[in-house]
Amino acid sequence: MKPTRQHALVATGLTKNYDDVVALHDFSATIDEGELVTLVGHNGSGKSTLLGIVSGVLEPTSGNVIVAGAAPGSLEARAAVSYVPDNPVLYDDLSVWEHIAYIAALHGTVGWEDRAPKLLEQLGLWERVDDLPSRFSRGLRQKTMLAVGLIRPFSLLLVDEPFVGLDPSGQAAIVDLMLEAVEAGATVLASTHQQTLLAHATRCIGLRDGETVFDGPAGSKEAAQLLSADLGGSGTAPD
Amino acid sequence: MLDRVQSKSMLHEMRTLQRKRRVEEVDWVDAIYRAYVILVLSLIGVLVVSAIVGDGHVGHATVADIERNGAPILSIGLAFVIAGALRSGSRGGPHSLQPADVHHLLLAPLERDLVLRGPAIRQLRVIAVSSTVLGAIAGNLALRRLPGGGASWVLYGAAFGACAGLAMWGAAAMASGHRLSRVAASLAGLGLIAWAGLDLAVHVTTAPTTWISAIAILPLRTQYVAVVGPIVALAAAIAGFIAIGGISIEATLRRSGLVGQLRFAATVQDLRVVILLHRQLASELPRRKPWIRHRAHGSLAPVWRRDWSAIMRWPASRVLRVIVLGGIAIAAAIGAWLGTTPLIVVAGIAAFVAALDVSEGLAQEVDHPTLVDARPVSPGWLYARHLAAPVAVLAVIAAVPLGVLALSGHASTTVSVAAATAITAIVGTIAGASLSIVLGPPPLGSPFLMSFPEIMGTLLIARQAVAPGLAIAGFLPIAFAVHALHSGHPVVDAANATIGPVLIASGIAIGYIGSRGAKRY
Numbered sequence: 001m002k003p004t005r006q007h008a009l010v011a012t013g014l015t016k017n018y019d020d021v022v023a024l025h026d027f028s029a030t031i032d033e034g035e036l037v038t039l040v041g042h043n044g045s046g047k048s049t050l051l052g053i054v055s056g057v058l059e060p061t062s063g064n065v066i067v068a069g070a071a072p073g074s075l076e077a078r079a080a081v082s083y084v085p086d087n088p089v090l091y092d093d094l095s096v097w098e099h100i101a102y103i104a105a106l107h108g109t110v111g112w113e114d115r116a117p118k119l120l121e122q123l124g125l126w127e128r129v130d131d132l133p134s135r136f137s138r139g140l141r142q143k144t145m146l147a148v149g150l151i152r153p154f155s156l157l158l159v160d161e162p163f164v165g166l167d168p169s170g171q172a173a174i175v176d177l178m179l180e181a182v183e184a185g186a187t188v189l190a191s192t193h194q195q196t197l198l199a200h201a202t203r204c205i206g207l208r209d210g211e212t213v214f215d216g217p218a219g220s221k222e223a224a225q226l227l228s229a230d231l232g233g234s235g236t237a238p239d
Numbered sequence: 240m241l242d243r244v245q246s247k248s249m250l251h252e253m254r255t256l257q258r259k260r261r262v263e264e265v266d267w268v269d270a271i272y273r274a275y276v277i278l279v280l281s282l283i284g285v286l287v288v289s290a291i292v293g294d295g296h297v298g299h300a301t302v303a304d305i306e307r308n309g310a311p312i313l314s315i316g317l318a319f320v321i322a323g324a325l326r327s328g329s330r331g332g333p334h335s336l337q338p339a340d341v342h343h344l345l346l347a348p349l350e351r352d353l354v355l356r357g358p359a360i361r362q363l364r365v366i367a368v369s370s371t372v373l374g375a376i377a378g379n380l381a382l383r384r385l386p387g388g389g390a391s392w393v394l395y396g397a398a399f400g401a402c403a404g405l406a407m408w409g410a411a412a413m414a415s416g417h418r419l420s421r422v423a424a425s426l427a428g429l430g431l432i433a434w435a436g437l438d439l440a441v442h443v444t445t446a447p448t449t450w451i452s453a454i455a456i457l458p459l460r461t462q463y464v465a466v467v468g469p470i471v472a473l474a475a476a477i478a479g480f481i482a483i484g485g486i487s488i489e490a491t492l493r494r495s496g497l498v499g500q501l502r503f504a505a506t507v508q509d510l511r512v513v514i515l516l517h518r519q520l521a522s523e524l525p526r527r528k529p530w531i532r533h534r535a536h537g538s539l540a541p542v543w544r545r546d547w548s549a550i551m552r553w554p555a556s557r558v559l560r561v562i563v564l565g566g567i568a569i570a571a572a573i574g575a576w577l578g579t580t581p582l583i584v585v586a587g588i589a590a591f592v593a594a595l596d597v598s599e600g601l602a603q604e605v606d607h608p609t610l611v612d613a614r615p616v617s618p619g620w621l622y623a624r625h626l627a628a629p630v631a632v633l634a635v636i637a638a639v640p641l642g643v644l645a646l647s648g649h650a651s652t653t654v655s656v657a658a659a660t661a662i663t664a665i666v667g668t669i670a671g672a673s674l675s676i677v678l679g680p681p682p683l684g685s686p687f688l689m690s691f692p693e694i695m696g697t698l699l700i701a702r703q704a705v706a707p708g709l710a711i712a713g714f715l716p717i718a719f720a721v722h723a724l725h726s727g728h729p730v731v732d733a734a735n736a737t738i739g740p741v742l743i744a745s746g747i748a749i750g751y752i753g754s755r756g757a758k759r760y
Contacts, residue, residue, distance in 0.1 A: 057488050058488075079240050102253050105249050106249060106344070
C-alpha cells in the first residue's frame with residue numbers, strides 16, 4: 001500500500017528471525033494518524049520486536065515498513081518517532097532535568113522548559129528532578145524514560161510495556177499522557193498486558209508466536225478475550 | 240530538526256558536561272593505584288618477554304632468514320588480526336557506545352557520523368597509542384638480538400605498531416559502516432590471509448599487509464613498499480571514518496550492552512563472565528545439531544555423558560580456538576625444550592585458556608547454583624565429576640605430539656620427557672582452570688580480607704595467580720629436564736621427579752573443588 005500523510009505506519013510482510021527463531025512473521029498493518037493502538041500478546045509473541053523494527057532499532061529480515069512517510073531509522077523517521085523501550089535506557093551521569101534538557105535540545109524542541117515541570121509533576125518526578133535516575137527504582141526509571149520520550153516532538157509514540165513496575169497512580173498518569181498525545185494529533189502504539197490502556201484504545205492488534213491473530217476495535221469482545229488469554233496464557237521466549 | 244552546526248555544538252556542550260561530571264566523580268587515589276598496578280604488571284610483562292627473547296645475538300643464517308621472510312611472516316600475523324577486525328566489524332565493532340547514546344543520540348534526528356565521530360576519534364587514539372607502544376617494545380626486544388641501529392628498531396617497531404592499529408581499526412569500521420555480512424567479512428579476512436601467505440610462498444610483496452609489515456623489518460632490509468604501508472593504513476582509517484554513519488543500530492545496541500558488562504566483569508576480575516560475554520560478542524552459540532548425533536540411554540556416568548553432549552555442540556569457532564590454543568601450548572613447550580625455558584609460561588597460559596573453554600560443563604553448574612541445589616548430591620561431588628571429560632579432551636590434544644614423537648623415531652629421552660610433561664600439563668591445567676571457575680571473582684566482602692586490609696592486595700593477587708600458576712607448573716618437567724641436560728644430570732629422572740609434586744598440588748586443588756558447596760551470587 002502506498003503511504004499517505006494520513007498513515008502513521010504502513011507495514012507490509014514484516015518478518016524478523018533470530019537465527020532459527022521466528023520472532024515476527026509476515027506482519028502487515030496500516031495505522032492512521034491519531035489512533036491509539038494497543039499491541040497484546042504473551043511473552044515472546046513479537047510485540048517488542050515489532051516496536052523495535054518500527055523504531056529503527058531492529059532490522060527486519062524481510063518486509064517493508066514506512067513510518068511517518070519515511071524508512072525507519074532515517075532522519076525524518078527519527079524526528080517523528082519517539083520510542084520508549086520496556087527496559088529504561090538512561091545515562092548514569094545525568095539528572096532527570098539534564099536528561100530532559102539534553103533530549104529536548106537534540107530534537108530542537110521549542111518551549112520545553114515550560115512544559116517540563118508539568119510533565120514531571122504528572123509523572124510524580126518533580127521532587128526528584130535533580131537526582132540521578134541511575135539511583136532510582138525500576139518504576140521511577142521507567143517514569144523518567146517516559147518523560148524523556150514525551151518531552152520531544154513526535155507524531156508516532158512507541159511504548160513497550162509502559163506499566164511495568166508502576167503503581168496504580170503512575171499507570172493512570174501514563175494513560176492520561178498518552179491520551180493527551182493522541183488529542184494533540186499523535187499516534188500511539190503501545191504494547192501492554194494491562195486492561196487499563198485497552199479501555200481507552202481505538203484499536204487492538206493481537207500477536208501470538210509472531211503471527212497476527214487479531215486486528216480490530218479495542219472495545220470488541222475478541223480484544224478483551226485476547227487480553228485475558230494473554231494474562232492467563234503462557235510463553236517462554238522473551239520478546 | 241537541528242542543522243549540523245547546531246547538532247555539533249549541542250553534542251559538544253553535553254559531552255563537556257558529562258566529562259566534567261566524570262572527572263568530578265573520579266577517585267584519584269584509586270585511579271593512581273590502578274595506574275601503579277598497570278605499570279607494575281606492564282614491567283613484569285616486558286621482563287618476562289625479555290627473558291623469553293634472551294639477549295644473545297642470533298646467527299647469520301637466522302638474520303638472513305628474517306631479512307627474507309620476516310615481513311611476509313609478520314604480514315600473515317597482521318592479516319589474521321585484520322581478519323578478526325573484519326569479523327568484529329560485521330557484528331558492529333569497533334564502536335562501543337554506551338546504550339543510552341545508542342537510544343538517545345543514534346535515534347535522534349542527527350547525522351549519525353556526527354554522533355559517532357567523537358567516540359571513534361577517542362577510540363582510535365587509544366588504539367594508535369597502545370599499538371605504537373607495543374610496537375616500540377617489540378622493537379626494543381628485537382634490537383637485543385638482531386643487527387641494525389638500536390634507535391631504528393624502536394622507531395620502525397613503533398611505526399609498524401601504529402600502522403597496524405590504524406589498519407585494524409579501519410578494517411573493522413569499514414566492515415560495520417558498510418554492514419558487511421559475517422560471511423563476506425570472513426571471506427575478506429581469509430582472502431587477506433591467503434594473499435599474505437602467497438607473498439611468503441613466492442617471495443613477493445604484493446599484499447597490503449606485507450607493505451605495512453615491511454616497515455618493521457626496515458633496520459635489516461630496505462624495501463620501498465614500506466613507504467606505501469603508512470599510506471594504506473591511513474587510507475583504511477579514513478575509509479572507516481567515511482563509512483562510520485552507516486552502522487547497524489541493532490548490532491551497535493547489542494554490542495554496547497555487552498561491552499559495558501564486559502568492562503564491569505573485567506574490573507571485578509570475573510574471568511567466567513568475561514569469557515561468557517566474549518562468546519556473546521562473537522555471537523558464539525552452541526550448535527543446534529551436534530557434530531555427532533546420539534541419544535543417551537541408561538543412567539551410567541550422567542555427568543560424563545552430559546559433558547560430551549555439550550562438547551558435541553561446540554560451534555566450529557570454539558573447536559578451532561581450542562585446537563589453536565593447544566597448538567600454541569605445544570609449540571611453546573617445544574621451544575622450551577629447545578632452550579628457551581621461559582616459554583613454559585606461554586605454554587601454561589595457552590593451555591589454561593584452552594582448559595577454561597573445555598571445562599564448560601563445570602562452569603555451567605557453577606553458573607546455576609539453584610539447579611545444583613535441586614539435585615540429591617553434594618555440589619562438590621558433581622563438580623569433581625565434571626573434570627573427567629575436559630581431561631579426556633586435553634589428552635586427545637596431547638596425544639598428537641606424543642604420537643608424532645614416538646612414530647618419528649625421536650630419542651627415548653625426548654619421548655619420556657614429553658610423556659611426563661603431558662601427564663602433569665593435563666592434570667595441572669584442568670585443576671587450575673577448574674579452580675578458577677569454582678573460585679570465581681574475589682569475594683570483596685570476605686571478613687578475612689576486610690580484617691586485614693594491608694594484605695588484601697597480596698591475597699587477591701595470590702588468589703588470581705594460583706589457578707594459572709598450576710597450569711604453568713604442569714610444564715615444569717621440561718624446565719627441570721632442560722636444567723638437568725645442561726648440568727649433566729639424568730634428564731628423564733629430573734622430569735619424572737616433578738610429576739609427584741605437580742600431581743599433589745593439583746590433587747589439593749581438586750580436593751578443594753570436590754568439597755565445595757553451591758556458589759552463591
